[in-house]
Amino acid sequence: MRIRLRRVPLRRAPVLWAVALLTVLAFSISRLSASVHIFFRHAGIALTQPQIAAAHHDKNSVQHVPKIIHHIFHNWREPGNDALPPHWAETRKHCMELNPDFEFKLWTDNNSREFIETEYAWFLRTYDGYRYPVQRVDALKYFLMLHYGGIYLDLDNTCKVSLKPLLYYPAWVTDGARGALSNNILAARPHHPFWQLVTVSLARYDWKWPLPYVSVMYASGQWFLTAIWEQYHALLPRPAPGAGQNQNQNQDPAQPQPHEHRLYRVLMDGRPGADEWVFFGWDGSGGTWNNWDNRLFWSIGQYPLLYLAGLLGVTVLLAWLVVRCVRRYQNGYSLLPSARPASDAA
Structure with missing residues (x-):
């Protein structure tokens, strides 16, 4: 029996949606994470x-x-x-x-x-x-x-x-x-x-x-x-190290200073x-x-830490699904039976 290899078809729509969602999530996370310091x-x-x-x-x-x-x-x-x-x-x-x-x-x-x-x-x-x-x-x-x-x-x-x-x-x-x-x-x-x-x-x-x-x-x-x-x-401008420390260490912060x-x-x-x-x-x-x-x-x-963990989990899951689908597409083959030649028949 001859063996023919057939590439497993890639289901494009789910993969494209996953890639698009992953891209949006990655961009949003990178954009917002650059400003995470504003919450502290x-x-x-x-x-x-x-x-x-x-x-x-x-x-x-x-x-x-x-x-x-x-x-x-x-x-x-x-x-x-x-x-x-x-x-x-x-x-x-x-x-x-x-x-x-x-x-x-x-x-x-x-x-x-x-x-x-x-x-x-x-x-x-x-x-x-x-x-x-x-x-x-x-x-x-x-x-x-x-x-x-x-x-x-x-x-x-x-x-x-x-x-x-x-x-x-x-x-x-x-x-x-x-x-x-x-x-x-x-x-x-x-x-x-x-x-x-x-x-x-x-x-x-x-x-x-x-x-x-x-x-x-x-x-x-x-x-x-x-x-x-x-x-x-x-x-x-940052003040020079130690500048004004002796003069202002007892200064009331509620009193506006002329050079502040x-x-x-x-x-x-x-x-x-x-x-x-x-x-x-x-x-x-x-x-x-x-x-x-x-x-x-x-x-x-x-509950910021809980939501952050969930967001990272979804991102990792989507990335894993995309990689898995692509690898199956690249490496996945299946066996197709082929009729034996008449000369080989018993």
């Missing part, structure tokens, strides 16, 4: 709110931040209706009463776009092209800090006392002490170089990720802001036992931008 220790000077309140009694402090408070309300459910919901209107009114000598600005869909078009026309295409409306809100926050300065507050963040003690730091963000920095409360003097770096980086980070949460957070939201925060501090280039992180850790929130509160609302995968990423934040 942050650069800058950490200040508790009680520290800031106590430092305000120093008469030699210089005010950097103008007395402006910004709020943003883009009504995605009823476009064109710029009336604040009653609970947010009351929150804003209370903040006005506590800060009577501040200028308050409310930014709606229309005047927000007009501001970008008039002052930063080069960004308008990116602004209009954002897939999710909350990305326009995030970007607007940063341009307001750059252009006007002042304090930005999400509408679900309340004022508990006067915000004047917070005006003496050239630029600051809030830090919940868990993961990335927050962009719900911001402040700066106008045209601060940090906000210049933030705004010019927005277009470069405008990736359309498959998951909505990642697109929002890493293209314009908290992950993006934290990544630029770390980049900014990496660019700052680092920015400030106002701590807002909500866990039991953390420092008191002197200036701000939270009314429990918000989350208007939440998408289907927000809960998934919330659980990832609670």
